[in-house]
Amino acid sequence: MSQSSDLESKLTALQQAATLKERAKTKKAFSRLLNYEADLMSGADHPVLIAVQTFADVAADFYRVPRIKVFYANNELGVQWNGLTRAAFDNWIGFDPDMLQKAAAKYGTHFAENVIAHEIGHHVVDRLGFAGIPRIANEAIADYLAGIFAGSKGLDPNGFAQFLAEQPPDGKDYPHGPERHALYLAGYRTAAEYTFQNFQAVIDDPRFNLRLALCQVVERYC
Ligand SMILES: [Zn+2]
Numbered sequence: 001m002s003q004s005s006d007l008e009s010k011l012t013a014l015q016q017a018a019t020l021k022e023r024a025k026t027k028k029a030f031s032r033l034l035n036y037e038a039d040l041m042s043g044a045d046h047p048v049l050i051a052v053q054t055f056a057d058v059a060a061d062f063y064r065v066p067r068i069k070v071f072y073a074n075n076e077l078g079v080q081w082n083g084l085t086r087a088a089f090d091n092w093i094g095f096d097p098d099m100l101q102k103a104a105a106k107y108g109t110h111f112a113e114n115v116i117a118h119e120i121g122h123h124v125v126d127r128l129g130f131a132g133i134p135r136i137a138n139e140a141i142a143d144y145l146a147g148i149f150a151g152s153k154g155l156d157p158n159g160f161a162q163f164l165a166e167q168p169p170d171g172k173d174y175p176h177g178p179e180r181h182a183l184y185l186a187g188y189r190t191a192a193e194y195t196f197q198n199f200q201a202v203i204d205d206p207r208f209n210l211r212l213a214l215c216q217v218v219e220r221y222c
Contacts, residue, residue, distance in 0.1 A: 069091060107162060124145055143183040147191065
């Protein structure tokens with residue numbers, strides 16, 4: 001069996017086993033947030049969120065996913081560092097504009113775009129059929145996809161890469177900082193090298209086997 005088909009069958013098994021369980025867990029975790037819909041919407045006219053929505057539209061267009069609406073959310077609603085998303089269930093992403101602005105001041109002007117690309121990466125993970133994979137693998141792929149977006153759009157990768165490298169070991173939901181840094185830059189270099197116009201071009205490019213690349217990421221964390 002080739003390395004590729006071996007990984008494919010492992011992935012299929014993982015998807016079948018994990019999807020229902022993972023979805024039930026995620027649904028429970030987000031049920032609290034559903035009650036805050038009104039609060040989320042009330043912050044949507046914040047200037048930072050308007051800018052974030054513009055980036056989100058560009059990223060959604062790049063990935064050819066439906067428009068993803070940006071909402072205000074804070075720590076109480078579940079934002080710990082940058083953004084949160086419930087990709088499997090809806091087309092929205094929550095951000096705390098003040099937190100994002102502060103981080104952008106520290107990590108550079110393209111930091112926010114990269115955070116958005118990471119969050120939208122979770123939506124793309126679902127649409128690629130990886131919805132049921134463990135959270136840590138989902139995060140790894142989102143970092144990689146953020147790199148693909150940043151490389152294709154010619155964004156400055158340094159601030160976000162630094163942010164990722166500085167993340168302390170989490171040991172559960174996220175790969176270690178240096179690994180996240182490496183995944184993001186791997187996506188960035190690939191996209192910059194092949195100059196993709198949109199994500200479909202990444203998928204279609206015969207020089208680059210995206211699915212195999214993603215399967216390898218998943219395998220590392222499962
Ligand atoms: Zn994430």
